[in-house]
Amino acid sequence: MANRIPRVAVREQDAKVRATNFEEVCYGYNREEAMLEASRCLHCKNPRCVTACPVNIQIPEFIAKVNEGDIEGAAAIIAHDSSLPAVCGRVCPQETQCEGSCVLGVKGEPVAIGKLERFVADETLGKATAECAPSNGIKVAVVGSGPAGLACASDLAKWGYDVTIFEALHKAGGVLEYGIPEFRLPKDKVLKHEIDEVKRLGVKIETDVIIGKTVTIDSLMDEEGFKAVFIGSGAGLPKFMGIPGENLCGVFSANEFLTRNNLMKAWREDYLTPIHAGKKVCVVGGGNVAMDAARTALRLGAEVHIVYRRTEAELPARREEVHHAMEEGIVFDMLTNPVEILGDEKGWVRALRCIRMELGEPDESGRRSPVPIPGSEFEIETETVIMALGTSPNPLISKTTEGLEVTRRGCLVADENGATTRPGVFAGGDAVTGAATVILAMGAGRTAAKAIDEFLRQ
C-alpha cells in the first residue's frame, strides 16, 4: 500500500553550520523525493486537507500531477487558488491546516503537503502560469504589498483591472520582506520572483507612499480616479509589556530587530544599518516572530534564550520553527514571565527579572493560563531583550479616512467579504484580524478581490 512508504525526510542545512549563516535552513525536495512523497497521498474522496486550507488549494489534484511528474500541471492547479505558493510552502503552519487534517496523520505521518507545494513552486518559479483578461481600464488601489495586498492585486489584475499597490516602505513584500528572515524565506531567490509575477500581471507598485500621510484614501478616490480601494496594511505596531525598564538601551521590539536585519540587511557587512545583539539575548514570547528574532540573534553571534510564560506545548510558533530553533541551540526558558528589566549605571540592560509560572485553568482560547508562583522571582543576566509579544494594526489609515470604523483593538471593521463601513473601501488580512498568518491574509485578499469585482460591476 502506498501509505507504507514513510514520509520522505527533507534535506536541511546542518544545525551547527546554519546557526552561523543566513542561508535557507531547508533545502526542499528534489524531483525524485517529491514524486516519492506524492505517491503517499491516498486521494481521499472527501479530502479534509482541502477544507483545512484557508484558500482551498486542490491538494490531492496537484499532488497527483507531481506523482505523474507533471510539475507545470501541478503549478497550474495551485495557481488557481494561491498566488504565493513558494512563500506559503515555506511559512504556512501546515501542521494545524492541511497536514493537520491528513488522514495519514491519524496513525503515522501526514503527507508533506507544504514541502510538495514548495517544490512545485520552486521548480516553476519565474515561469508564468496565469493569464490576464483584457484591460477594463478601471482603477483599483491596494494599500500595502504584503500577502493580502499581493493576492488581492493579482486576482484583480487577472480580471482586467488597472491595479496600483501603494507601499509605505521602500521595498514591496510587507511582512514577507521586513519580518520573515532570509533563512526561512530567501528574498532574491524566492520572494522577488513571486512579486515579479504579480507585476507581470500588470500590477503597478508605488513604494515610499504612506497612505494616511503621503496621500489619503479620500484623495485616491476623489482626485486620482480609483473606483475602489483594498486595505491590506497589516498589523505593524509592536506591543510592549508595560513593565519597568522597557525603555532601557538594549530593549528592542522584535519588529525593530527584524526590520533592521531583514529589510535593511544589517546582517550584511556592506549595508549601513546597524543592529545590536550583544553576547546574550532574551527574546520574550513564543510565536513565529519570537523564533525568527531568536534565530536571527543567534546567527549574529549571541547566546539566545526564549522566555515564555507557558510551556512548550502551548508555543504558538510553527512546530518546525521550534524544532529548528532547538536544534540550533536556542535555550527555552518555559513557564517564565518577565516582571522588570534591570539596567546598569549607563542605562543599558543588565538583567531580566522574571517570575516562575505554573499552568492553571484553561482560558477562553482553550489554553491553560499561566499563573505566577509567589516568591519565585529570579534574574537572568542578559545584554539585550527583544519583545516579541505580537503586533496590532497601524492607525494611520483609519484615523485619516472618513467613515472607516475600527474595533476597540484598532482592527478595521469588515464583513465576511472584506467590505468596510465605507462604500468602495475593502480590507483584509492582519489589518482586520490582528496579527495572523500569511495564508489567512492571502485568503482575505482574494475574497475581497471577488467582492471588489462584484461592487464595480454594479
Place this chain on the structure above:
Amino acid sequence: MFEILTKEMLTPIICRMKVRAPRLAAAALPGEFLIVRADEKGERIPLTISDFDREEGTVTIVTQKIGASTADIIAYEAGECFADVVGPLGQPSDFVKMSPEELAAQRYILIAGGLGTAPVYPQAKWLKEHGVPVDVIIGAKTKDLLIYVDEMKDVCDNLFVCTDDGSYGFKGMGTNMLEHVVAEGHSYTQAVIIGPMIMMKFTTLTCKKLGIPAIVSLNTLMVDGTGMCGACRVSVGGKTRFACVEGPEFDGYEVDFDEAMRRQGQYKSEEAAVNEKHVCKIGRG
C-alpha cells in the same frame, strides 16, 4: 527615484538640497519630517523638511554630516537621484491645527540650535504668513556653523543670533540669548525649541524658569518612521510615546531628556565600526 534639483553647501558640513517628491510636497506641513535612503545599501535617515513647494513638487532638506550615512547623502550632486524619499512623517506643529482666534492670542519664540535652524524655518514662515507674532533665536557654536540667517530675517518679526564664541551676534548660548531677550521686555506665550537633545534639555529648563511653555522636536532613532519599530520611543510625562507617529514635537516640560539622549546613542559602537570601514562616496567618479 527622487531627483536632486539643487545642492548648496551652507557650511563645510551642512548641505541644502531641493528634491523632486511631488506627493510628499503636496502633503507636507510644518513640524513634519521625512526619511531619505540614499541608495540600496543605505540607512533610512530621518531628516527635517526645511521647506516645500507644492506647485513645483519639491521639498528642501538640510543635512549635516554626522556619520557614514549622512556623509553619503551630502555627497550626492544635483542631477543625481536618491533611491527613496518618503513622508511626510509625524504630526504637524500644534499651531497648524489652531483656530484663527487661538492663533491671534499667541506670541511665538522659536529657538534654533545648529542644524535645528532648518526645521524652524518653515514654522516661522507659516506663522508669519498667518499673521502670528514670531521671533526667532538662532544659536551656533561659531559663525561658520550658522545657517539660514538671511532667510530667517524675512519670516520673523525679530531675529536674534548668538554664537558660543561671540564670532557673530550675541556672545553666548541660546539659553543666555533667551534670558537676555526676555529681560529686554519681549514676552511670549509659546516657545518651540529645535536643536541637539542637550540644547533642547537646557533651553526647556530656561523656558520653565521664565514661565514660557516649551515645545521640543525630538530627533530620535528610527527605522521605518511609521510606528512599526518603536526605536523612537521616548518617555513623556512618564508615558512611552513613539516620536515618529505621535511626535516629533512634545511638551518639553514632560520629556525625559536624559533617557532620550541615552537611547539616541544606542548604536554608537556599531556606528563607529561602520565609520571606520566605510569608504565615503565623496569624490566618487
